[in-house]
Amino acid sequence: LQQLSQVEKFSSVHPRPDFDADFTYGTAGFRMRAELLDSVVFRVGLLATLRSRKLDGETIGVMITASHNPPEDNGVKMVDPQGEMLEASWEVYATRFANARSDEDLAREYFNVAETLKIKLDAPAKVAFGRDTRASGPALVSALKDGLTAAGAEFSDFHVLTTPQLHYIVKSINTARSSNPYGEPNEAGYYRKLSSAFNAVMQGKPKPKLITVDAANGVGGPKLAELLEVLGGDVLDVNIINDDVAVTDKLNYQCGADFVKTQQKLPLGADPEPSQLYASLDGDADRIVFYYVDEAKKFYLLDGDKIASLAAMFIQELLGQSGIEDLQVGVVQTAYANGSSTTFIQDVLKVPVTCTSTGVKHLHHAAQLYDIGVYFEANGHGTVLFSPSTIKALETFEASSPGQQSAVEMLLSLADLINQTVGDAISDLLLVVAVLAHKSWGPSEWNLAYTDLPNRLVRVVVNNRFAFKTEDAERRLVEPQGLQAQINDLVKKYKFGRSFVRASGTEDAVRVYAEAATRLEADELALKVSELLK
Template sequence: MAQFEEVSQKSAVHPMPVGLVLQYGTAGFRTNAKQLDHVMFRMGLLATLRSKKTKATIGVMVTASHNPEEDNGVKLVDPMGEMVTPAWEGYATQLANAEQEGLLTALKDVIEREAISMAQEASVFVGKDTSSESLSQAVLDGVHALGGHSKDYGLVTTPQLHYMVCCQNTQGRYGEATVKGYYRKLSQAFIQLTKNVPNRTDDQKALLVDGANGIGALKVCEMETYLKNELQLSLFNDGSSGKLNHLCGADYVKVQQRAPKGVEMTAGERCCSYDGDADRIVYYYSGSAGRFHLLDGDKIATLISTYLKELLTQVYAHTQSLYLPMMLSSLVGKLQ
């Protein structure tokens, strides 16, 4: 087939380093960026096959995430914005580690196992963070080698790409598949939520943001205007100087239990840190005695659950207060 001939030709442009073995995990592939060109090309191939299999748009995000600046990585996004299935994680590992001369065999094995029709159209959305300029082109090469259609979103956060994929596959019911659509959806939800907070002060609206010198810093600046001053941001580690994730970012703050470089906290001041691709966030503050307090994902989930429980308790109490007189009246009527 002509498609496989093109795969052979283009794979030669993206050769596999000798002796390199990688494993696709929860975070996709992660290693030194210089060793990832062939992986990016092959994940473009795999995303195209996944799209043909699901008859839906698939995402490919090229990102170093919370890793050091010299690293990079890639992960696939399934139709509803979720992670790919374990079976396809296995295919990713299989393709990434196939020797150059065995790539077509590995590719055809996936096609046969999944009964994929190569005549089916394929659509792949590609995004990248600030450290991924050349590698995203390798992904696009892989998509096009198998005749897939691509949309390159350029610089986006990982959550933004997940959002785009979900919007596309729900025909816009989830939202508009644009960066502006993402900003509008989140900011409107936030503004609506904060309307329920009585007497909200400027201090409560203020937030120090550590951008980890990554894509999150760029995007939070773009989003700020949509928040209509309901959140007043002070940005640090914005990428203008300093290395990605170096002495900053969510992972650094969580592990070191301290504020990132450049952030001087006063007691009670609210702070947060993204990781490199802005798909992880932690909140923290300093107590009156100078003690550092971290709110990671687990603690945030607990706070949200507690808040929801309080709301449900209030609703139940209100419902009981409404219906109890009616029940008593009905009971008295029956007794008479």
């Protein structure tokens, strides 16, 4: 009960702002203009403490970032002990905490959650946290510390990190005393793990050509530079551009993965060098897209679908070479994946594809059902998960030829190279570079595997987006009634036509996606479907 009065007392220093709407813990945690977040972050500190207590004192992560949003925004999300996203049932508590109207209401919610979940308030709790480079970060960190102090957690401040680095650290802390520690639970350990895995995967391969990486003027710039230092000068030539984190207004401005993916053009500061490989990270370095220009300076995007296809292809080949027969690689996509990528993965690679709802947690869970699950959103967020039994099977496999042996070793090194907790731009960069080196491919050879169908994404503002209900991984509308039948009638008229409508989870709007055989037809289909929504 002393704790409840502590919660009330500290909460009075972090009052809920005047804010008409409700706060919601969505797919990206809480995310909004930074000046609205002080109380929210304080309260996340309280909840993270309860979550750690509920899980017998395992360390919970808290990341303060707004990813690709503009510099004046910020956000906060919780990380579960194995480096996964917060378990969905707790999102409700997060939302309830954030919306409590007064200090007393908040203390009551705190007490109620503890009681409902039988959490002992004197049990130990540990929380690890980090933040991106936003100017609002340090103040939000103090709010978080107040929350953790009020609730009585022990905490470690990891300062400025990429989102995937925090996920790595959380998993490493919680596995440190297990038979299978994930890595050293600190930043240096992250660089060491990645660089030794990369060196193993690249053994005997020539040094790759210069790569230009746009770091969105975010945390990925300095962190990639640190990794390159650990790797050593003669392993990889990377020219990092947009790496100014001192001028915080530049974050994500005309650069970064989201800008390049949505605008389909080079970011600020990139000189087009034909056939060179380029990549853009987002503001917290959990997303990456690649691209290049040809001799005529025409721009080609290599997005999450292209990365998934490349990774699945390489892993499928290695599994074939290894002689292991009962391991299944699968790919997980959302409805936004380009239809050509799905066809290529299923029909050419003969790799099964699962389609899930938008949002990384859905993809992640579906990928865990495969022995090796490759998942990427088209926007470049994704990773490759190796199940524990797959790792065991690889480690204990008795190869009957040097070829088999090296394929198995390569798969194990890939499992170390690829962040097993969450999509990681820096890890994905190394993965792509390594696969291209093994195939002796440049970006255009990679791009040739399949040709994207022309597509169009339209954002439509409607009266009530919650009226749009879907099924079949968001590919079919069940409500408003009759609308899906009208969409089907339109789609039928287009060669390779496909279109679907769903409510955005992050914006107050409905998204219309359409693809068809030609640019004009894709645009026309998107337009006609949009008109049905008016």
